[in-house]
Amino acid sequence: LPRVVILGRPNVGKSTLFNRLVGKKLALVDDQPGVTRDRREGKARLLDLEFTVIDTAGLEEAEAGSLSDRMRAQSRAALEGATAALFVVDARTGLTEADRHFARWLRQEAGLPIIAVANKSEGRAAESGLMEAFELGLGDPVAMSAEHGEGLADLFEALAPLIPEPSDEPEDEGDEDLPEDAPLKLAIVGRPNAGKSTLINKLLGQNRLLTGPEAGITRDSIAIPWEWQGRQVHLIDTAGMRRKAKVVDKLEKLAVADGRHAVDFAEVVVLLLDATLGLEAQDLRIADMVLQEGRALIVAINKWDSAEDQSRLFNGIKKALEDGLAQVKGVPVLTVSALTGKGLDVLMEVAFETRERWSRRVPTAALNRWFEHAQERNPPPAPGGRRIKMRYITQARTRPPTFIVFGNRLDELPDSYNRYLVNSLRDDLDLKGLPIRINMRSSR
Ligand code: GDP
Numbered sequence: 001l002p003r004v005v006i007l008g009r010p011n012v013g014k015s016t017l018f019n020r021l022v023g024k025k026l027a028l029v030d031d032q033p034g035v036t037r038d039r040r041e042g043k044a045r046l047l048d049l050e051f052t053v054i055d056t057a058g059l060e061e062a063e064a065g066s067l068s069d070r071m072r073a074q075s076r077a078a079l080e081g082a083t084a085a086l087f088v089v090d091a092r093t094g095l096t097e098a099d100r101h102f103a104r105w106l107r108q109e110a111g112l113p114i115i116a117v118a119n120k121s122e123g124r125a126a127e128s129g130l131m132e133a134f135e136l137g138l139g140d141p142v143a144m145s146a147e148h149g150e151g152l153a154d155l156f157e158a159l160a161p162l163i164p165e166p167s168d169e170p171e172d173e174g175d176e177d178l179p180e181d182a183p184l185k186l187a188i189v190g191r192p193n194a195g196k197s198t199l200i201n202k203l204l205g206q207n208r209l210l211t212g213p214e215a216g217i218t219r220d221s222i223a224i225p226w227e228w229q230g231r232q233v234h235l236i237d238t239a240g241m242r243r244k245a246k247v248v249d250k251l252e253k254l255a256v257a258d259g260r261h262a263v264d265f266a267e268v269v270v271l272l273l274d275a276t277l278g279l280e281a282q283d284l285r286i287a288d289m290v291l292q293e294g295r296a297l298i299v300a301i302n303k304w305d306s307a308e309d310q311s312r313l314f315n316g317i318k319k320a321l322e323d324g325l326a327q328v329k330g331v332p333v334l335t336v337s338a339l340t341g342k343g344l345d346v347l348m349e350v351a352f353e354t355r356e357r358w359s360r361r362v363p364t365a366a367l368n369r370w371f372e373h374a375q376e377r378n379p380p381p382a383p384g385g386r387r388i389k390m391r392y393i394t395q396a397r398t399r400p401p402t403f404i405v406f407g408n409r410l411d412e413l414p415d416s417y418n419r420y421l422v423n424s425l426r427d428d429l430d431l432k433g434l435p436i437r438i439n440m441r442s443s444r
Contacts, residue, residue, distance in 0.1 A: 008088035091129030187266035330432035
């Protein structure tokens with residue numbers, strides 16, 4: 001489960017909020033000074049969000065030193081591995097120096113999304129405290145009363161984008177630790193005669209596809225279970241590979257339609273090119289479709305055995321790909337011969353490796369460290385003299401890697417800046433060649 005840490009100085013209501021989220025009755029607060037308690041963890045439910053919530057209240061007496069020192073020490077440990085933090089202040093008493101210091105420190109050091117919570121916001125006495133909470137520089141504070149259960153809907157709104165919903169995308173199940181033995185779902189697409197059937201037959205080591213459709217298998221894609229060096233593979237076969245169409249002028253359309261179908265089922269898609277024909281617009285269209293669908297793409301140039309002037313051909317195709325797929329840099333390009341089997345081991349190796357990166361989750365702390373550097377290298381623009389503020393980034397999903405950036409007026413960011421972000425994210429965090437999605441979310 002994602003971990004959410006509750007931070008703040010003593011008496012702001014951290015434990016009350018913890019109990020509210022975990023659904024326990026208020027109790028358990030041991031006031032004995034000098035008693036070191038472990039930090040409490042519990043399973044929290046907030047509407048349909050599920051996460052582990054961590055209450056740092058018990059650590060307050062654990063360390064000697066000034067209040068801010070202690071707050072820092074308790075937080076640093078608790079933030080390890082967390083997805084987000086709730087920074088709680090007391091709206092009734094207003095901000096203290098310690099709150100302001102702590103917020104500044106969090107902004108600079110925490111490296112993960114922080115939501116300011118103005119607690120004890122019931123009633124009019126809290127209004128000025130709530131206004132002050134804006135000054136923390138942590139975005140719009142969530143006004144709530146942990147004790148009275150008010151403001152939970154706002155807290156939900158603030159947390160929801162940060163917490164992946166388990167029910168949201170069933171295919172995402174277990175995406176953080178892709179089991180080593182999960183079958184690789186691999187599709188091979190390309191124009192007619194690129195050599196798809198030959199390649200699959202070679203990989204399978206038998207003339208399976210040429211034996212014609214088996215009973216019950218007609219037009220739909222099916223998966224052929226198979227093993228490569230002891231690892232499970234499901235080759236997504238498409239009707240188009242079996243069916244040799246008779247009407248030549250329909251071939252091109254069929255290739256795209258079949259490809260699309262296979263892509264739906266695949267994790268990694270190999271676009272097979274014919275070395276004797278080179279790269280054509282149709283190939284780029286298929287490649288583009290694969291990336292649009294968020295799949296990991298590999299380009300394999302087939303019939304390399306009969307290719308002439310190989311290095312010029314290779315560089316030409318590579319260049320045309322980089323130009324034609326400007327939105328995704330670094331798609332792997334390999335050469336193979338489906339006929340002789342040359343290059344197929346490398347192809348499979350790269351396919352497994354690519355799936356692994358496509359499925360990886362970048363730790364939030366590393367992600368935000370990168371985010372800061374990226375903004376230092378190339379600060380966001382300042383339309384009308386006011387700099388656009390980007391506060392933090394989180395990875396909402398894997399497969400494909402999907403990120404959410406939070407900040408203000410993000411809709412004013414020019415496309416060129418968005419492209420800069422995507423490209424340096426891809427380069428710096430080992431996501432080369434992968435489709436990446438970044439959603440911008442401005443605070444209200
Ligand atoms: P598909 O329509 O993409 O399934 O293409 P096929 O597998 O039917 O292959 C089309 C033609 O290309 C056949 O005549 C194959 O023998 C030939 N072919 C496929 N792979 C290779 C290869 O690696 N080298 C050479 N020289 N010919 C190939």
